[in-house]
Amino acid sequence: xxxxxxxxxxxxxxxxxxxxxxxxxxxxxxxxxxDARPGDYLLLxxxxxxxxxxxxxxxxxRALIEPLTAAEDK
Numbered sequence: 872x873x874x875x876x877x878x879x880x881x882x883x884x885x886x887x888x889x890x891x892x893x894x895x896x897x898x899x900x901x902x903x904x905x906d907a908r909p910g911d912y913l914l915l916x917x918x919x920x921x922x923x924x925x926x927x928x929x930x931x932x933r934a935l936i937e938p939l940t941a942a943e944d945k
Contacts, residue, residue: 875916877929880909890915 878890878899886902890913901907901920912929913920924932 878915
């Protein structure tokens, strides 16, 4: 099963961007996103940005995922 995750854009370079996920930076393709800018949050799947997300979307995602990652640490 694959999971799309939120990532924050650090730099944009044409159809590619440097994004940050949990403190780790990686390359992502942003060709499907109109008007992507540094600071924007994206939903990232398999290295491709598939949708812009708001900060509220990211907070809700983290609230849902946090209990799962906490249980994993036990």
